[in-house]
Amino acid sequence: MRLTLHVWRQKNAQDKGAFSTYELEDVNTHMSFLEMLDVLNQDLITKGENPIAFEHDCREGICGSCGFVINGVAHGHQKGSTVCQLHMRHFADGDEITIEPWRAKAFPVLCDLVVDRSSFDRILRAGGFITARTGSAPDANTIPIPTETLEHAMDFAECIGCGACVASCPNSAAMLFVGAKIAHLGILPQGQPERHKRALAMVEAMEDEAFGACTNFRTCEAVCPKEISISGIARMNKDYRKALFSGVGFASGKKR
Amino acid sequence: MKLDARIPSGPLTQKWRDLRDHLALVSPANKRKHNVIVVGTGLAGGAAAASLGELGYRVKAFCYQDSARRAHSIAAQGGINAAKNYQNDGDSVFRLFYDTIKGGDYRAREANVYRLAEVSNQIIDQCVAQGIPFAREYSGYLANRSFGGAQVSRTFYARGQTGQQLLLGAYSALNAQVAAGTVEVHPRTEMLDLVVVDGKARGIVTRNMVTGETECHVADAVLLCTGGYSNVYFLSTNAKGCNVTAAWRAYRRGAGFANPNYTQIHPTCIPQSGEYQSKLTLMSESLRNDGRVWVPKAEGDDRDPNAIPEDERDYYLERIYPSFGNLVPRDVASRNAKKVCDEGRGIGPGKRGVYLDFAEAIGRLGEDVIRSRYGNLFDMYEMITGENPYKNPMRIYPAPHYSMGGLWVDYYLMSTIPGLFVLGEANFSDHGANRLGASALMQGLADGYFVIPSTLGEYLAGAKLDDVSVNSDACRQTVRDVEKRTRKLLDVRGSRTVDSFHRELGLLMLDECGMSRTGKGLSEAIDKIRALRAEFWENVKVPGDGTDLNQELEKAGRVADHFELAELMCRDALDREESCGGHFREEHQTEEGEALRDDENFRHVTVWEFKGVDKKPVAHREQLEFENVQLTQRSYK
Numbered sequence: 001m002r003l004t005l006h007v008w009r010q011k012n013a014q015d016k017g018a019f020s021t022y023e024l025e026d027v028n029t030h031m032s033f034l035e036m037l038d039v040l041n042q043d044l045i046t047k048g049e050n051p052i053a054f055e056h057d058c059r060e061g062i063c064g065s066c067g068f069v070i071n072g073v074a075h076g077h078q079k080g081s082t083v084c085q086l087h088m089r090h091f092a093d094g095d096e097i098t099i100e101p102w103r104a105k106a107f108p109v110l111c112d113l114v115v116d117r118s119s120f121d122r123i124l125r126a127g128g129f130i131t132a133r134t135g136s137a138p139d140a141n142t143i144p145i146p147t148e149t150l151e152h153a154m155d156f157a158e159c160i161g162c163g164a165c166v167a168s169c170p171n172s173a174a175m176l177f178v179g180a181k182i183a184h185l186g187i188l189p190q191g192q193p194e195r196h197k198r199a200l201a202m203v204e205a206m207e208d209e210a211f212g213a214c215t216n217f218r219t220c221e222a223v224c225p226k227e228i229s230i231s232g233i234a235r236m237n238k239d240y241r242k243a244l245f246s247g248v249g250f251a252s253g254k255k256r
Numbered sequence: 257m258k259l260d261a262r263i264p265s266g267p268l269t270q271k272w273r274d275l276r277d278h279l280a281l282v283s284p285a286n287k288r289k290h291n292v293i294v295v296g297t298g299l300a301g302g303a304a305a306a307s308l309g310e311l312g313y314r315v316k317a318f319c320y321q322d323s324a325r326r327a328h329s330i331a332a333q334g335g336i337n338a339a340k341n342y343q344n345d346g347d348s349v350f351r352l353f354y355d356t357i358k359g360g361d362y363r364a365r366e367a368n369v370y371r372l373a374e375v376s377n378q379i380i381d382q383c384v385a386q387g388i389p390f391a392r393e394y395s396g397y398l399a400n401r402s403f404g405g406a407q408v409s410r411t412f413y414a415r416g417q418t419g420q421q422l423l424l425g426a427y428s429a430l431n432a433q434v435a436a437g438t439v440e441v442h443p444r445t446e447m448l449d450l451v452v453v454d455g456k457a458r459g460i461v462t463r464n465m466v467t468g469e470t471e472c473h474v475a476d477a478v479l480l481c482t483g484g485y486s487n488v489y490f491l492s493t494n495a496k497g498c499n500v501t502a503a504w505r506a507y508r509r510g511a512g513f514a515n516p517n518y519t520q521i522h523p524t525c526i527p528q529s530g531e532y533q534s535k536l537t538l539m540s541e542s543l544r545n546d547g548r549v550w551v552p553k554a555e556g557d558d559r560d561p562n563a564i565p566e567d568e569r570d571y572y573l574e575r576i577y578p579s580f581g582n583l584v585p586r587d588v589a590s591r592n593a594k595k596v597c598d599e600g601r602g603i604g605p606g607k608r609g610v611y612l613d614f615a616e617a618i619g620r621l622g623e624d625v626i627r628s629r630y631g632n633l634f635d636m637y638e639m640i641t642g643e644n645p646y647k648n649p650m651r652i653y654p655a656p657h658y659s660m661g662g663l664w665v666d667y668y669l670m671s672t673i674p675g676l677f678v679l680g681e682a683n684f685s686d687h688g689a690n691r692l693g694a695s696a697l698m699q700g701l702a703d704g705y706f707v708i709p710s711t712l713g714e715y716l717a718g719a720k721l722d723d724v725s726v727n728s729d730a731c732r733q734t735v736r737d738v739e740k741r742t743r744k745l746l747d748v749r750g751s752r753t754v755d756s757f758h759r760e761l762g763l764l765m766l767d768e769c770g771m772s773r774t775g776k777g778l779s780e781a782i783d784k785i786r787a788l789r790a791e792f793w794e795n796v797k798v799p800g801d802g803t804d805l806n807q808e809l810e811k812a813g814r815v816a817d818h819f820e821l822a823e824l825m826c827r828d829a830l831d832r833e834e835s836c837g838g839h840f841r842e843e844h845q846t847e848e849g850e851a852l853r854d855d856e857n858f859r860h861v862t863v864w865e866f867k868g869v870d871k872k873p874v875a876h877r878e879q880l881e882f883e884n885v886q887l888t889q890r891s892y893k
Contacts, residue, residue: 011804012804012805028530028532030529030530030642031530031532032534032640034534035532035533035534038532038534038755039532042753042755042756045753045797045799045808046751046753046797048799049799050799050800051799051807051808053805053807055322056496057321057326057328057495057496057497058326058328058330058331058495058496059495059496059534059535059537060331060535060537060538060636061636061639062330062331062417062419062420063321063326063328063330063331063495064323064325064326065321065322065326078639081639085636085639085640087639087640087642089642110466110805111466111804111805114805116322117322117323118322118323118443120323121323121324121325121431121441121443124427124428124431125431125432125434125435126435127435128428128431129386129428129429129431129432130385130386130387130428131432132382132385132386132429133310134303134306134307134310134382134429134705134706134709135378135382135705135706136385137378137381137382137384137385138381138385139381140340140380140381140383140384140390140398141340141342141397141398144392144395144396144397145392145396146392146396147392147393147394147396150389150390150391150392151389153387153389154389154414154415154421157387157388157389157414157421157424158415158417158420160420161323161325161326184387184389185387188387188389190384190385190386190387191387
């Protein structure tokens with residue numbers, strides 16, 4: 001099939017950036033979206049142009065590296081999938097496709113479709129863990145965990161940290177991402193001792209970054225490749241509120 | 257090159273315990289003074305960096321991804337083995353050890369493998385404490401499943417995303433240490449060389465993948481946790497970025513490379529759909545627990561699979577291996593798939609595929625049970641192929657997946673360069689000539705959480721380490737070497753893309769150094785690889801310059817190393833005049849077409865020493881002693 005692509009090109013973080021248009025002939029419908037870009041890039045290189053930089057690694061939807069906005073939708077229109085799992089059979093001959101990077105102040109563009117998502121790492125460092133020193137754990141079967149509890153935690157643990165939630169949110173909120181980690185660890189019995197301290201520290205770290213706040217648009221949930229529920233945000237708010245009023249202390253030492 | 261495996265004396269079951277009782281310790285005050293570099297943040301690297309940080313060492317961790325959380329361990333699906341015997345089905349540390357040794361076709365070191373089995377249980381405890389949501393039974397206790405080739409249920413799993421959950425656990429432990437100030441993470445930073453001072457590993461030279469800057473980092477020890485090299489085949493199940501560069505640069509600096517030809521070709525991957533294909537997607541081999549593998553009995557039968565009656569199907573694994581059936585080890589399953597396709601009985605586009613059929617299991621258990629077991633794998637298959645596997649059998653074909661070979665290490669995980677340690681898939685140590693399913697995650701975490709924190713101290717406590725500055729001659733020279741090579745790649749300004757070279761190399765390797773090999777093919781492949789490498793350095797086209805984000809330049813450097821590795825792999829395969837595990841030499845097979853080992857002449861590890869790019873490497877041997885297992889011919893019939 002024949003396609004017209006409008007792709008965001010930006011040399012580096014300082015560059016202003018603009019769309020460039022590329023015409024593609026003979027795109028095979030069994031290709032993945034990234035393979036379609038690979039083929040275009042091979043062509044650009046041969047012609048002496050710079051290839052389009054985009055992030056990707058596992059190409060099986062789990063590493064969270066890839067992601068950009070396709071026709072206004074983070075990861076494209078296929079529900080519950082990353083860009084690498086999107087195949088060209090979902091497009092039609094003659095389609096025009098606009099491709100742009102995640103747009104969020106907290107994710108500055110580094111080059112073309114590559115953005116800096118280190119803000120996510122900083123939030124997780126603030127408290128996205130259960131402190132369990134290597135070698136200190138009791139036997140794994142010491143605490144039975146009901147399957148429903150476990151599966152509930154796993155629903156949130158699946159987050160791949162791709163950033164689509166932020167990119168799709170009109171406020172560029174990171175709350176689905178933060179809520180997912182707080183819910184994953186806060187649902188499990190192992191996560192209870194640090195539960196409220198964790199919520200407090202992570203929310204504070206999130207507020208130190210350039211993310212907005214949730215106003216219930218739910219676009220994050222709609223584009224999430226792992227279809228993570230916004231109920232994680234409710235859990236985050238609940239744990240955070242409880243932490244504020246239960247005197248667990250401010251992890252960062254800040255007073256409010 | 258001297259190979260001293262430093263295997264502790266004493267009975268197998270006591271070696272690790274006794275050693276730990278006597279290992280030198282570094283005092284807490286001194287740990288703070290030791291810098292340790294960890295390259296790679298997958299299961300081995302992430303776990304090592306976190307655990308060493310907890311102990312008080314000052315750790316710098318490096319990864320090429322934008323975040324430590326994205327290392328390729330994340331893609332492992334099926335599970336992780338441990339000898340917990342929670343199922344009361346007769347499992348034990350010895351049995352896990354025995355299965356691993358046997359599965360590796362008696363080409364791994366007994367002592368290392370026993371230790372691996374021994375610490376496997378602690379890994380599960382550690383992971384559960386970190387909040388890893390392993391599957392559970394209705395009782396709330398941990399669930400297990402039986403996994404490729406094992407007759408006990410010892411595999412722990414988290415849906416089809418076990419690797420992801422384990423990696424996020426290690427990453428969270430790493431994050432806690434970053435917050436504590438013991439670990440510094442350098443993402444988007446690629447190691448391009450090793451700094452060796454007075455014969456000891458003392459640092460690395462890296463390229464900042466955003467600014468293009470070449471930097472030197474010094475330390476008292478360097479840990480390579482950089483994974484495997486299946487991407488030498490271009491199409492593999494590895495992430496696109498996986499590469500051999502860190503290990504290869506260490507090899508060129510004097511680290512021995514062991515058994516490079518031992519690679520695993522995984523039987524259950526989605527077949528290639530066309531020329532443009534960029535990578536192959538693996539589906540967990542747990543699918544083989546309920547799926548039945550078959551091809552039509554007749555050549556060139558291209559009817560719809562559901563229209564082919566039972567008596568015209570050949571369930572060839574069940575036919576040839578009545579006792580193990582569809583659960584034969586990976587190498588056996590892969591080789592047989594290739595064989596039936598070579599016979600002209602392959603299915604699907606390109607005729608390189610076999611069916612994996614769930615109709616019988618769905619009939620017996622119902623679609624809901626199958627969905628609960630494999631739902632996400634079925635969804636993934638449908639997403640990629642556009643076909644519904646609940647209605648039609650899946651199409652599968654083998655793909656390069658894991659490299660058992662790697663840098664040689666002793667029992668302490670130290671390479672032939674003092675101070676250079678190698679963990680996880682990057683080393684050669686635990687899987688022999690073939691790795692069993694769900695054992696890669698186990699090894700990565702064993703090395704990172706439990707082995708290196710003990711053995712590193714012994715080295716640091718005993719080594720005399722003078723201060724090394726990044727401005728020292730050795731560091732500056734290594735930086736210059738790296739800059740020169742980068743410049744050279746950019747200056748070729750040829751007409752052929754990096755990918756086109758890589759693709760050609762990959763095809764050649766798959767044909768001649770893949771599922772089955774011949775002396776003639778391997779000899780010819782060496783010449784072809786050399787010719788292609790020469791063309792690469794004369795005609796590769798790398799756009800842009802080295803001063804910014806340049807993904808083609810990154811690829812070019814990696815492919816250049818893959819060329820040299822490919823040659824060594826062929827050389828090693830040629831040298832090993834026997835068949836064992838994933839290494840199948842057509843000249844050496846039983847009358848029934850099975851791998852024929854030669855224990856008398858090849859019961860050893862081959863360790864290669866670099867002598868120059870255009871010079872023949874020197875082969876050294878580490879003899880393998882088996883005191884606790886009887887060497888038997890593997891039989892899965």
